[in-house]
């Protein structure tokens with residue numbers, strides 16, 4: 001299959017091509033001789049493959065600056081706008097869509113409300129419809145340059161078959177997302193759990209860029225996680241690795257969305273915050289929250305609790321701090337289990353980090369086993385609300401650039 005044929009990268013998937021492409025991507029700009037040195041490929045091999053990549057418009061030559069008095073070196077760079085990717089992030093209530101170039105720079109985005117109560121067939125139909133509508137809105141010339149669709153999906157996902165095995169909140173089982181989208185759009189499709197996609201996005205474009213061992217916690221309506229070890233996402237035996245939200249932090253704690261009792265998710269997720277807020281309001285112990293909901297005519301949410309905390313409400317601040325304390329316990333367990341360089345917090349709840357980080361750090365520094373473990377860096381994702389979406393795009397990019405994923 002020809003490498004020039006857009007929409008298919010079978011031809012680009014040779015090991016050496018991926019290695020060279022990735023070397024150019026990581027460096028931003030690099031010369032042929034530096035690539036040869038770094039990759040240990042022979043200079044003629046590098047020259048030949050680079051010629052193919054230039055012909056395919058994936059790589060361009062640049063002549064920036066001057067070398068020391070000599071000839072200006074010719075450097076190679078990724079031609080970021082030569083290919084495009086559609087990213088899809090399937091949440092519990094919303095589906096976000098984005099069009100990006102090879103640098104994951106978003107040029108178009110849409111958000112669609114996910115209708116509730118869909119069965120497996122209905123969900124696939126909806127997904128196909130919104131992706132199709134989104135694609136049709138893309139300029140014709142760009143449409144032809146789309147090389148794949150990446151889907152980040154809530155729940156347990158088998159990333160090899162692209163089947164959403166179990167999406168508890170949507171009450172869906174065994175949805176063949178990859179197969180259905182590939183059939184409809186004739187493009188390669190990658191599907192991954194949203195927190196794992198986020199972790200991959202962090203590795204490529206976020207704070208995890210220079211890290212080889214880190215864990216990414218996605219704290220939104222639920223809590224998910226993605227483990228990166230030796231630079232690679234870890235899936236475990238059955239795609240379950242990283243499900244930190246359903247590790248138990250209190251045997252007799254509240255019932256979780258999964259049906260078990262005392263999961264971390266039942267204490268620190270957006271849903272848990274809502275539940276706690278409601279409980280306190282019903283008991284007449286959260287007057288400020290009650291007043292705020294009446295004023296804004298909005299339902300209770302993690303965001304409202306955060307806003308009240310910012311406005312100085314002690315009850316709301318305590319709700320967040322308690323959630324932070326439990327997150328700290330979850331993170332402490334992680335530190336002892338995998339000893340990561342860094343913990344990255346993403347998802348909506350992480351936006352309340354000014355209230356969460358202090359209790360998290362207090363738990364870790366009081367209880368971690370070694371001095372170095374006590375100082376494990378805990379940071380907030382900089383990819384923001386679109387983290388999983390960028391991760392979805394990265395699923396496709398990693399297919400193009402990396403031979404390892």
Ligand SMILES: [Zn+2]
Nearest residue numbers: 246256258263
């Ligand atoms: Zn659970």
